[in-house]
Amino acid sequence: MAVLYMKMQYFSRKIFDMKKILLSLFVIFSFGYYAYSRNESTSGEQNIQSEVVSTTIKVESVVPTSIKNEAPKITKPIVKSSVVKPSGYKDGEYLGGSFDAYYGYVQVKVIVKAGRISDVVFLDFPQHSKTSREINSEAMPILKMEAIRVQNENVSIVSGATETSRAFRKSLSSAISKAR
Amino acid sequence: MGMPITIEIADEKAVSNDIEDVFNYFKEVDKRFSPFKPDSEVSRLNRGELLPDNYSNEMKDVLYLCDLTKNESFGYFDIKKANGNIDPSGVVKGWSVLNAATILKNRGYENYYIDAGGDIEIRGKNRNSELWKVGIRNPFNAEKKEVVKSVYLSNCGIATSGNYIRGNHIYDPKAFYREVDELLSITVIATNVCEADRFATAAFAMGNNGILFLEKINGLEGYSINKNGIATMTSGFEKFTHQYEADKQIS
Numbered sequence: 001m002a003v004l005y006m007k008m009q010y011f012s013r014k015i016f017d018m019k020k021i022l023l024s025l026f027v028i029f030s031f032g033y034y035a036y037s038r039n040e041s042t043s044g045e046q047n048i049q050s051e052v053v054s055t056t057i058k059v060e061s062v063v064p065t066s067i068k069n070e071a072p073k074i075t076k077p078i079v080k081s082s083v084v085k086p087s088g089y090k091d092g093e094y095l096g097g098s099f100d101a102y103y104g105y106v107q108v109k110v111i112v113k114a115g116r117i118s119d120v121v122f123l124d125f126p127q128h129s130k131t132s133r134e135i136n137s138e139a140m141p142i143l144k145m146e147a148i149r150v151q152n153e154n155v156s157i158v159s160g161a162t163e164t165s166r167a168f169r170k171s172l173s174s175a176i177s178k179a180r
Numbered sequence: 181m182g183m184p185i186t187i188e189i190a191d192e193k194a195v196s197n198d199i200e201d202v203f204n205y206f207k208e209v210d211k212r213f214s215p216f217k218p219d220s221e222v223s224r225l226n227r228g229e230l231l232p233d234n235y236s237n238e239m240k241d242v243l244y245l246c247d248l249t250k251n252e253s254f255g256y257f258d259i260k261k262a263n264g265n266i267d268p269s270g271v272v273k274g275w276s277v278l279n280a281a282t283i284l285k286n287r288g289y290e291n292y293y294i295d296a297g298g299d300i301e302i303r304g305k306n307r308n309s310e311l312w313k314v315g316i317r318n319p320f321n322a323e324k325k326e327v328v329k330s331v332y333l334s335n336c337g338i339a340t341s342g343n344y345i346r347g348n349h350i351y352d353p354k355a356f357y358r359e360v361d362e363l364l365s366i367t368v369i370a371t372n373v374c375e376a377d378r379f380a381t382a383a384f385a386m387g388n389n390g391i392l393f394l395e396k397i398n399g400l401e402g403y404s405i406n407k408n409g410i411a412t413m414t415s416g417f418e419k420f421t422h423q424y425e426a427d428k429q430i431s
């Protein structure tokens with residue numbers, strides 16, 4: 001495998017740095033593994049489909065909480081389309097789908113040279129510098145959690161949600177799926 | 181807006197005309213912003229019958245707030261729906277309650293709350309000269325008005341975002357087909373109800389990351405409840421649960 005290196009142009013938090021490195025390594029290795037496995041399987045087949053390869057990774061839960069203490073869960077990598085040449089990917093630059101960083105969207109550009117990944121570049125940066133609000137940029141917090149319990153005290157003012165009737169939600173989601 | 185509105189004034193003198201004027205203000209807001217009224221300004225806008233130059237000042241204010249919220253929430257708050265229409269309800273409620281509170285303030289009231297569908301602006305103290313006690317509703321029991329958490333508030337706003345019966349207008353703008361269902365509700369306490377409402381809506385769309393988003397922003401505290409009945413609170417939230425805490429500044 002060719003030497004891989006990443007350029008990371010944005011960060012202020014070390015913990016998040018590491019997660020992002022882990023994440024991008026995962027992107028690269030899953031990409032690389034995909035290339036490798038396609039390599040193995042295309043002998044004798046004709047593969048003429050075209051070529052933009054994109055990897056979309058949805059990060060479900062980035063931050064450790066007081067109950068869960070695990071590395072970011074990465075689910076459902078979606079790799080579209082297929083290889084052009086038996087030797088690997090067509091040379092060029094490919095834009096990976098944006099994925100949710102904790103603070104915004106990060107787009108990855110994968111550069112393929114000689115059929116192998118030669119570079120991964122982070123393109124998109126969180127926009128927080130444009131917000132009017134001051135953002136506390138310390139390390140990721142660990143937030144208190146509790147099981148909710150119905151209280152029997154008399155409270156006259158109530159801030160609420162969830163007046164959804166199940167029937168209404170069902171009809172709404174079928175309407176949404178028809179519209180797609 | 182088709183939702184219950186409650187006003188309570190704790191000041192010694194409360195003139196019924198003033199309360200009436202506030203209710204009339206909400207009727208006007210509903211006339212202008214209800215997506216269920218075919219001749220509301222928002223419906224006409226969505227049918228392409230209005231040019232931006234002809235938007236009312238109120239519509240411009242609301243759209244500006246929607247834009248601001250979208251930027252601040254990295255796109256998770258987005259009033260544009262799957263069918264191309266806009267629905268600014270996630271901002272209109274809090275915005276209108278804040279304006280209504282200003283009406284009362286301008287008439288000299290100092291101790292009151294205004295509650296429109298669970299978005300509440302709270303000023304001063306209650307009739308016992310204590311902080312106003314507000315409950316966070318149990319999202320698991322839509323039929324009853326049960327409370328799972330109580331907070332004591334003054335001079336701030338509180339709003340809860342979740343799934344509303346009048347339209348599931350809360351969804352993930354990054355994936356229109358996916359309804360957000362990791363969270364049942366998220367409650368935000370902010371310096372005023374307009375802030376609370378727009379950030380509650382944005383944070384709810386982020387699912388489990390919403391509470392982290394709130395934690396990172398000064399001036400907001402949050403309490404989210406997920407589908408397993410587990411609540412997560414921002415680090416500054418707990419002080420609101422203590423009735424006699426002297427210093428309740430939001431930080």
